Amino acid sequence: MTLLNLANPTRFLTLAQRLLPWLAALTAILLVTGLTLAAMAPDDYQQGATVKIMFVHVPSAWLSMFVWGVMSLSAFGTLVWRHPLADVAAKAAAPFGAAFTFLALVTGSLWGRPMWGTYWEWDARLTSMLILFLMYLGLIALWRAVEDPSRAARACAIFTLVGAINLPIIKFSVDWWNTLHQPASVIRSGGPTLDKSFLIPLLVMAIGFSLMFVTLHLAAMRNEILRRRIRSLQLLQASQQQPGVA
Amino acid sequence: MTALIALIRRELRIALRVGGGALIGVLFFLAVVVLMPFAIGPDLQLLQRLGPAVLWLGALLASLLTLDRLFMADHDDGSLDLIAMSRTPLELACAAKALAHWLAAGVPLVLATPVLGLLLNLDAAASAAIAATLLVGTPALTFTGMIGAALAVTLHRGGLLMAVLVLPLSIPILIFGVAAASAAITGPVAFGTPFQILCGLSLASLVIGPFAAAASLRQGLD
Amino acid sequence: MISLGPYAGFIVSSYAVVAVVVALLIFWVMLDYRRQKARLRDLERAGVTRRSRSGGSEAP
Numbered sequence: 001m002t003l004l005n006l007a008n009p010t011r012f013l014t015l016a017q018r019l020l021p022w023l024a025a026l027t028a029i030l031l032v033t034g035l036t037l038a039a040m041a042p043d044d045y046q047q048g049a050t051v052k053i054m055f056v057h058v059p060s061a062w063l064s065m066f067v068w069g070v071m072s073l074s075a076f077g078t079l080v081w082r083h084p085l086a087d088v089a090a091k092a093a094a095p096f097g098a099a100f101t102f103l104a105l106v107t108g109s110l111w112g113r114p115m116w117g118t119y120w121e122w123d124a125r126l127t128s129m130l131i132l133f134l135m136y137l138g139l140i141a142l143w144r145a146v147e148d149p150s151r152a153a154r155a156c157a158i159f160t161l162v163g164a165i166n167l168p169i170i171k172f173s174v175d176w177w178n179t180l181h182q183p184a185s186v187i188r189s190g191g192p193t194l195d196k197s198f199l200i201p202l203l204v205m206a207i208g209f210s211l212m213f214v215t216l217h218l219a220a221m222r223n224e225i226l227r228r229r230i231r232s233l234q235l236l237q238a239s240q241q242q243p244g245v246a
Numbered sequence: 247m248t249a250l251i252a253l254i255r256r257e258l259r260i261a262l263r264v265g266g267g268a269l270i271g272v273l274f275f276l277a278v279v280v281l282m283p284f285a286i287g288p289d290l291q292l293l294q295r296l297g298p299a300v301l302w303l304g305a306l307l308a309s310l311l312t313l314d315r316l317f318m319a320d321h322d323d324g325s326l327d328l329i330a331m332s333r334t335p336l337e338l339a340c341a342a343k344a345l346a347h348w349l350a351a352g353v354p355l356v357l358a359t360p361v362l363g364l365l366l367n368l369d370a371a372a373s374a375a376i377a378a379t380l381l382v383g384t385p386a387l388t389f390t391g392m393i394g395a396a397l398a399v400t401l402h403r404g405g406l407l408m409a410v411l412v413l414p415l416s417i418p419i420l421i422f423g424v425a426a427a428s429a430a431i432t433g434p435v436a437f438g439t440p441f442q443i444l445c446g447l448s449l450a451s452l453v454i455g456p457f458a459a460a461a462s463l464r465q466g467l468d
Numbered sequence: 469m470i471s472l473g474p475y476a477g478f479i480v481s482s483y484a485v486v487a488v489v490v491a492l493l494i495f496w497v498m499l500d501y502r503r504q505k506a507r508l509r510d511l512e513r514a515g516v517t518r519r520s521r522s523g524g525s526e527a528p
Contacts (some may be wrong), residue, residue, distance in 0.1 A: 049473035056486045079461070099493055103486055110482040114475040131414050138410045145403045154465035155397050159411060162393055162458050166415050169447070173418035176443075180425060212490070219497045226504035230511060237516045 009085060009225050016222045023215040030208035037201035044198075053111040055201055059209035060104040061125075064132060065167075067097030067213065071139075072164040075157035085221075087153035088228070090160065091143055092220035096213055098136035104129050124178035128171050135163050149228060249334045250342045257346030260319075268350035271312040272358050278304040279362045290367040297366040298427035301376050302383075302420060304362075305355045309384055310409055310416075312351045313391040316343060317399040317463070326399075326463070336460040344392045344455065352384035368431070375430030375437065379444060383423040386448040389455030390415050396459035400466020419447055 034055070044051035071093050077086025108126050109119045120126070142159055146152035261268035282300045286292060293300075320326040329339050356377050363373030394412035398405075426440035 043473065048475065049479060050475050052479050053482045056483060060486070079465070096493065099489055103489055106485050107482040110478045110485075113478055131417060134410075134414045138407075138414065141407060141410060142397070142401075145407055146401050151401070151466065155401055155462060158393070158458055158462045158465065159397060162415065162454065165454060166418075169418050169450075170414070173421045177421045177425065216493055216497055219501065223497065223500045223504055226501075226508060230504060230507050233508075233511045233516045237511065237514065240516070 013222060013225060016218050020219060027208060027211040027215050030204060030211060034201055034205035034208045037204055041201050042197055050111060050114050053107055055205045057104060057107040057111055058202060059206040060100045062206055063209055063213055064097060064101035064104050067093050071160045075160040078153050078157040088221050088224045092217055092224050094140050096216055098140060101129060101133040101136055105133060124175045128174045131170055250338060253339060253342045254346045257343055258350055261350035271308040271351045272354045274311060275304045275308040275355055275358060279365060294367040297368045298376055298424050301359060302424045305380055306387060306420060308355055309352060309387045310391055313395045316347050316392060316395040321399045330463060336464060337456045340459045341456040344388050348385050348388045352388055355384060356380045372431045376427045379423045379427045382444050382448055383419050386419045386451040387416055389451040392455045393458045396462040400462055
């Protein structure tokens with residue numbers, strides 16, 4: 001299976017159809033395993049049982065950034081090769097990115113409540129997540145603002161790439177701003193300080209979440225291809241009903 | 247080169263003539279700053295502390311609101327297509343347009359800052375520091391906002407969509423601009439560090455802005 | 469049953485939010501697929517097919 005074969009939307013549809021059940025099953029197995037491991041994980045000596053929120057918070061946060069990466073790669077495909085499948089991939093990914101960013105925000109805030117005593121703290125990580133969420137919503141608004149799919153795809157590709165360049169700058173600025181105003185954050189997610197009893201469930205959950213995204217993304221891409229096919233068929237139908245207008 | 251200078255002169259003349267509306271930005275800036283004491287009370291101590299933030303937010307909103315006309319009028323009368331088809335690289339043409347826009351709409355904001363500083367109980371040194379940060383920071387706002395303006399004009403959607411896209415991108419500029427300005431007045435850190443980072447952001451946006459704007463114009467105009 | 473300590477509510481609600489959002493995503497994707505499929509079937513029944521599949525002359 002070469003890349004060229006995959007690039008054909010019809011071939012892509014059959015491949016997606018064949019892959020989806022397997023991917024869904026694998027995702028379910030991984031998530032169930034991950035949840036079991038997470039339930040059995042010991043309590044943190046400082047944070048108690050609240051550390052269990054980490055097993056859904058960190059994978060969501062990881063995916064929220066990973067999805068922007070996927071969209072940036074698709075943006076390259078759109079701008080350089082003008083490939084319709086790249087447009088489809090970018091468009092299908094955006095709502096999932098927004099959803100995972102939203103989950104990272106909500107779980108982070110629920111984790112923060114016992115730690116900080118407030119639901120929202122202008123903590124560096126959460127603030128960057130909030131800005132990322134705003135950018136996802138802006139991107140979705142941009143997708144929905146234009147009717148012609150390929151025109152919208154090119155505009156969104158440019159915004160995605162500009163965002164990809166700017167996100168590290170924003171992250172750096174927010175970190176700097178945060179150290180200016182208050183001490184370091186409470187959430188110690190990731191890093192070498194994490195014990196093995198937390199690391200393994202976290203890894204399983206992260207892989208499970210990623211596979212879940214891949215499955216959903218593939219299914220959403222399939223829907224989007226069908227939607228475009230319907231659109232072109234409707235245009236064809238409209239032109240057939242009015243023979244004078246070619 | 248002469249083509250670029252001609253373009254800049256044309257833009258400036260259009261912006262400054264009757265109906266150009268470049269100076270409305272300053273008026274808006276003034277209105278926002280005058281509005282602030284009504285929202286937070288006429289406490290001079292508090293106003294002095296919030297001064298840099300108020301001035302920066304006003305300048306940010308003013309430069310965002312004037313960005314609409316960067317490409318819109320040229321797109322409507324077709325001269326944008328002529329610029330895109332000319333032999334001058336579109337990136338350079340975009341940079342020239344943004345430079346002219348900054349000269350017409352950004353520099354007046356910087357010049358108005360000391361006057362508005364008086365209203366906010368800022369002394370001469372603080373006003374000068376804020377004006378310096380705005381002088382360095384407003385080009386970054388213009389060149390970042392140009393991306394949004396270019397996207398908006400190719401999609402025939404202006405206003406709010408552009409603001410929603412551009413505002414998150416301008417957060418770093420706001421952070422370092424306000425930090426440098428407050429550092430000069432009270433701040434825990436030296437003026438130099440955030441100011442130099444602000445200069446760096448400005449230079450980066452001078453590169454990224456024209457390329458992204460030209461790319462979106464090229465993708466959208468065909 | 470594992471004990472979740474004094475903050476059980478926060479832990480349970482964060483897992484619940486994740487479950488609800490993920491379920492909504494799955495539901496939305498599946499519903500969307502059904503809808504597109506149905507519309508495609510309607511169009512095909514109306515005699516509109518892709519040019520690449522049938523070699524022309526498919527006008528009703």
